[in-house]
Amino acid sequence: MDLFEVRKNDKVGRYAVAKKDLKASDVILTETPFVYGPKSDSPVVCLGCYNFLETLNVCSKCSWPVCNSECESQSTHKDFECETFSKAGVKFQIVDDLSEVNLQYECITPLRLLLAKEKNPTRWKEEIEHMEAHNDIRKQRPIWNFNQHNVVEYLRSACKLDRFPEELIHTACGILEINAFEARTPEGNAIRCLFPKLAILSHSCVSNIHHAIDGKGNGNVDDFSVTVRAAVDVPAGGELHSSYTYSLWPTLVRREFLRESKYFECTCSRCRDKTELGTHCGTLKCQRCDNGVILSTNPLDDQCEWKCTHCEYKTNAVAVRKVFAAIQEDLDQVEYVFGAEGIESRETLYKKYKSVLHPKNSYMTILRSALVQLYGKADGYTLDDLPDLILERKVELCNQLLEVLDVIEPGYSRIRGVIFFELHGPLMVLTRHQYQNEVISKEKFKEELRKTIDILGKSVRILKQESSSLPEGQLAIVAEQAYEQLNNNFDVLVETA
Template identity: 65%
Template sequence: MSQQDLFKIETSDTVGRYSVASRDLKAGEIIFAETPFAYGPKSDTHCLCLGCHNPVDCTYLCSKCSWPVCSPECEVLAVHKDNECAVFSSSKVKFQAVEDPADVCLQYECITPLRVLLQKERDTKRWETEISKMEAHNEKRKSKPIWEFNQHNIVEYLRGPCKLDRFSEELIHTVCGILEINAFEARTPNCYMIRCLYPKLAIMSHNCISNIHHAVDCQGNGNLTDCLVTVRAATDIPKGGELYSSYTYSFWPTLVRREFLRESKFFECTCPRCSDKTELDTHLSSLKCQRCDNGVIVASDPLVDLCEWNCTHCEYKTHGGAIKKVFAAIQNEIDQVEYIGGHEGIQQREHIFRKYKSVLHPKHAYMTILRSALIQLYGKAEGYTLGELPDVVLERKIELCYQLLEVLDVIEPGMSRIRGITLYELHGPIMMHARHQYQYDAISKDDFKRRLRESINILKQAVEILKNEPVSQPEGQLGQMALAASEQLEENFDMLVETAY
């Protein structure tokens, strides 16, 4: 059976097109791979090279169209040369100099829609069979500020200065809607974000607990064979089982996820996770009650944003609007430290963690987000490398990893990228802590061997997941490191035991 036969498309009156497995699928099995119909800058992007999509300082401009690129090599890449370069050159539309290339530059808003429009003319068959069937929700979008924004920055710009009046206003708005609702993010080899339009992947229904996993191999070669996406089963999926992707960030609480989906994808999510007061016992939305010892505050109806929230043990009540404000305030604090690394990054995140420990459920979404960040920093930040961590911090990292894995078992089950990374981060502190305990005579030689074997087995689990990630991406490179490390540890197991004391 070919990969094209591993799923089939079905239609219903309620959800439209969706896909189901054509046979039983095993976790990790490739379901399909596809190249994008088009790809390019995200909305609200800063100045970037129109060839490789890396940030630029705008000092070098394309010799043909005078828009920013990195170099002569980037200006001849097909993704630029065959698209906007030809249009801008013929219409003599110049890039307007900016004060700070790192700021959002609205001149880039037209680039990806333009690439889709031009590809529509080159590949009419794929447009008709795949892209034209995608949801654009023009009627719903007309009442949103984005409609007027697109009208001014994209529609009028392309039909006016760019002299592309062969494309109707309605068509351009439709392309904008298709991108806003269906495009997926991808990372360049240097980890800068772009967006790609994948017709098959877009058919996969949304669920806040996905059972498929996609990985984009963005090579930066500047043509449509770039940004190949490979879609695998994250868990075992039975024949006839629906294939689910997630259109939102799995660590967000229900209020935030549902609002994002409502505003950006134009539907109300009623998946089992969103419908459950405790988010399937993860309590990613729950707060601790300040009026009693054991109470947990949960939504009376999680599918109603402004519903009443009640304590499970006492009479305390509050309103969904108040909860929303609390979540926004905490999210803002986390956003403020997002790009802070090293010692300061650890200290600030631990401060936020301690600050809300008495307010949020231990597994709450924002505690989970902080755990995920701290796991990455402990062992890597200067002054906090794995060999420098005292036992108390090694124990802290081990605890954080296990707590995160407990949540991932529910919200990102199976072979997910974040699970592979967390398992990799877990094996090291287990090994180092066991070695210290053995050296202090706190554990026996047999106990040390058992814990060393546990660490290696955890590393092998990480390898099984991360080996599926493209080597052009950090997770794929981590997978290669994990494989080399596991082979070395296995080969030198006895020597590690004998030399540890």
């Protein structure tokens, strides 16, 4: 039974509240997507399993990309766009580079949504029809003309689907743009899923729920089910908040993203606070004085003045946004750089921006998140390779990261589970070294070892919520095995340290 109820008011429309007092990790709801498919801006992927295709193979019936005959027969392809494309004689136009964004894919998921409306009219009326599409706003944006050409005209003309009115197709596009959630296949490829119940939950930049999508997609319409749990304790009648944006971004960036992609201005408690609830995710260091930091004078005004807390220095939100964009560009350059080179390149950026950004600024937090997951895994940087000084640095980075996450991703959040796992390893090695070097007593060693195992236990409790088909779910399995072994062999560990 779902543990939420839907309410409505004139300001936000529909929203959800807890039916009863919820404890962290309580299941609030589970559901299967009404429809799912490729994201906007998708490269060429298999329309059965969504794997990237290195060489083009096409469906024997509709001539659109699939991996093989097994993927060709998946119901989400066979019973939807395959039938439409086959009847209309619309074939995929071959391209030189399969890895580039392919505009032919823009129509796939909207088409699936329109066909699902015909197949499930009752569910459409009860669950989908009420969703926001914001056609009035989107008509004023380039996305409207983009969809008009790449989706509306293509479906109505080339695909011979003029039974769907133009406005309805635009509505389908808008519903997906505003309400769909990203999911990952077992191979890590991103798709989008439309969950009617989950979409009811209103947005906050500090979410109090956690959703986990099962990535075991078999091409059936009920794949990619989602489980929504309470991330923290929520009282009966308390509003349930999801997050439609990346929590680690600063307010300027989050609000811009929400305005451009979800068509609303966020005014949540975090966005209203100049210090972002004390995290200082958007704060810069003043370059004119020693102790000052630069804060927005009005976080809800993206054109406002920003001022130093200690001197007369002033700038504005536009200039700050340019600084953030330049930093993001540097981060993008190293996003897919791993191993020793990945560590070194991020440490270089960390040093570069240490004098510019507040220690807890979002971009410092993002760098810490990457570094703690690289230290201990790269060749030459395994836990056994690392000197105590670097192990201590990894511990420090984890603790600094958790200080921010405790506020903006509280409770049972995926990233906190990962960071707890990353923290326990260096703590165990450092504690053992301290005992071996007689820095701490045997009793203190046992006490610290037990604390470290408890940290691993926190990781297990959080990550067990993830699908075993996804990396975090696989990490949960490893973490749980390690946790059980450490508990079962605690005395042996102490005696053989």
